[in-house]
Amino acid sequence: MASHDCTKEHLPEDNRTDSGIESYRSMVKSEETRGPSTDLSGPRDKFSGGEEWLDSAYSSSSLTVESLSDIVGGCTISSSNQQVQSSELSEQEQEENLLTTITxxxxxxLHLAIIHEISPLAKNLIQIFPREVLDIQNNLYQSPLHLATYLxxxxxxxxxMEKQVSIELQDQDGNTALHVACQHGQLECATEMTKDFSxxxxxxxxxxxxxxxxGCLHLAALNRQHEIMKLLIKKGADLNIQEGTSGKTPLHLAVELxxxxxxxxxxxxxxxxxxxxFNGCTPLHLAVGRQDATIATILCQNGADKMLRNMEDETALDLADGNDDILALFPFDDIQISGRSLVGVKF
Incomplete structure (x- = not known):
């Protein structure tokens, strides 16, 4: 009988032993279908998990794209060693408070400038702000780097990155900015985030x-981001890293897709x-269980062990289900006498 964990038809979306590929890809596809909006009155779907808007500015007539530029017009933060009079310091403090106001x-x-895709303003703010301000996360735990990467x-x-912001911060879904780049195929952003790191x-x-x-390589594999996969591999990504729900490696995910x-x-x-x-299934188990003779052949050509058994004591051959193209990969491997395989036995 075919394994419940190795064949496609036995992988319900809500099965916790599975990585939830179909449901996850549906979510990603839904996000990609919406895509970035050029209408500044309603980019809420780009960053919100539901009906909640990312920032209050979208529903407020008191803050517009033009007013963002006006707010920082002429505002600068002087160096700490600069001598100023008390009246000037008060004005400077007001400017700093204005620039660091949080909605x-x-x-x-800075979040708002990035959301509205005003890059020149965002870059100016980055030069003004100290690093600790650049790493502030909003209520959805998105840092400016998350938002700039998404867009x-x-x-x-x-x-x-020139200001050495943190690339380890995670948003409300647990994604770092590099995760976001891998999911949405932002190769240039991923390159910028990784180029100065060993x-x-x-x-x-x-x-x-x-x-x-x-992990990042899982997301790149799930979304068929081949160039980003190459970048991550070049940067030393663990090719055999297991995702946390069912233990699939990027190769398992690629086979499933x-x-x-x-x-x-x-x-x-x-x-x-x-x-x-975690259930013992190898990529070959998955390929055979999904009746993918082409990938099963590639795996065998690369030395896949045809006799490995999963936790249900099944070899990949047990999942072939009469597929002649796949059965051709297993000549006599299943014939045994007294528990001994006849493969290689001379008569």
């Missing part, structure tokens, strides 16, 4: 899992072809 939704003016504002991301310094972010148990390009990329980078999920 009821937790947004700084693919490469120059803003570059400016933030593999050892970048490892903590690459190993971070969001609240769905997915029938993504031949990702499968070849991962195997060519020396991903473990026999990596096992």
């Amino acid at each position: 009821e939704d937790g947004d700084t003016i 693919n504002l490469r120059e803003v991301v570059q400016s933030l 593999p050892s310094k970048l490892a903590p972010v690459l190993e971070t899992q969001n609240w769905r148990g997915l 029938h993504d031949i390009t990702s499968v070849k990329l991962l195997l060519g980078s020396r991903a473990n072809v026999d990596a096992a999920m």
